[in-house]
Amino acid sequence: QKEVEQDPGPLSVPEGAIVSLNCTYSNSAFQYFMWYRQYSRKGPELLMYTYSSGNKEDGRFTAQVDKSSKYISLFIRDSQPSDSATYLCAMSPYSGGGADGLTFGKGTHLIIQP
Amino acid sequence: EADIYQTPRYLVIGTGKKITLECSQTMGHDKMYWYQQDPGMELHLIHYSYGVNSTEKGDLSSESTVSRIRTEHFPLTLESARPSHTSQYLCASSVTGAETQYFGPGTRLLVL
Numbered sequence: 174q175k176e177v178e179q180d181p182g183p184l185s186v187p188e189g190a191i192v193s194l195n196c197t198y199s200n201s202a203f204q205y206f207m208w209y210r211q212y213s214r215k216g217p218e219l220l221m222y223t224y225s226s227g228n229k230e231d232g233r234f235t236a237q238v239d240k241s242s243k244y245i246s247l248f249i250r251d252s253q254p255s256d257s258a259t260y261l262c263a264m265s266p267y268s269g270g271g272a273d274g275l276t277f278g279k280g281t282h283l284i285i286q287p
Numbered sequence: 288e289a290d291i292y293q294t295p296r297y298l299v300i301g302t303g304k305k306i307t308l309e310c311s312q313t314m315g316h317d318k319m320y321w322y323q324q325d326p327g328m329e330l331h332l333i334h335y336s337y338g339v340n341s342t343e344k345g346d347l348s349s350e351s352t353v354s355r356i357r358t359e360h361f362p363l364t365l366e367s368a369r370p371s372h373t374s375q376y377l378c379a380s381s382v383t384g385a386e387t388q389y390f391g392p393g394t395r396l397l398v399l
Contacts, residue, residue: 181327207387216293216377216390217330261330268384274320274332274345275388 176200179262179278187286192249196262196278199243203264203276206238208247211259211280220260221247252285259283290314293378293391300368301399308363308394310378319361320379320388323347330377336361368398 179196186192194208204225209217221236223229223245229236235248245264249256259282263275291312300306310319321334322345332345336355350372351365361380365372375395379388 175329177329205387209390214393214395216392219387219389222387263330263387274322274335275330277330279327279329 176276177262177264177278180281181279183282183284185284185286186252188252188254190252190285192252192256192283192285194247194249194260194262194281194283196245196264197243198245198264198276200264200266200276201240201243202266205265205268206236206245207263207275208234208236209261209263211261213258217261254285254287257283257285291378291380291389291391293376293394295394296392297395297397299397299399302367302369304368306365306368306396308376308378308396310361310363310391311359312361312378312380312389312391313359314380314382314389315358316380316382316389317358318381318383318388319355320381321345321351321353321361321363322377322379323349324375324377324393334363368396370398372396373398 177198206223208221211217226240233250237246259280261280262278294309317338319336322330324330331347333349334353335343377393378391381388
């Protein structure tokens with residue numbers, strides 16, 4: 174079993190829809206949770222960061238962490254064609270990733286249809 | 288906005304050649320990382336540096352080597368490239384006490 178599971182998609186939704194992206198994980202030591210957005214042929218760009226359980230909102234984006242279920246989510250409201258990208262979840266027991274780096278999911282390919 | 292740079296962005300090279308992938312950051316971050324990313328697969332850590340003159344291998348075995356002579360510079364070298372080295376290589380950095388890592392744009396390597 175991989176440490177982090179993420180559905181690779183593709184996930185295709187119409188413009189304006191609410192998008193829900195999810196990851197599950199098995200390592201209960203993970204405390205730091207991140208979502209990165211990666212456009213084709215680019216490096217990952219940090220979108221959201223959350224420590225431990227709870228919600229965090231930034232504009233159209235909301236990140237949720239449920240440590241009891243080992244489940245994290247990213248919600249995108251009023252989705253735009255420019256949101257089309259691959260979304261990577263990442264996590265670590267340590268602030269900044271530590272010596273093991275960050276543990277990533279495979280990424281979900283999101284397509285927003287105009 | 289993260290200021291981390293990678294060159295070249297794309298490289299096509301023949302088997303057996305020596306290559307160096309460059310990574311520089313202007314943020315003064317003490318920690319730097321190299322990840323390997325294959326299509327549809329997770330990023331995997333191949334090298335890590337705590338600071339100047341400190342390097343460690345990551346969880347993914349790699350035939351590459353790294354050096355950290357200056358804080359801002361973390362080059363990755365392949366002494367003899369092989370087709371199995373074809374991949375995207377991503378450099379990242381973070382500062383001790385900060386919560387996450389910032390990534391460069393990546394180098395796409397194709398070894399023929």
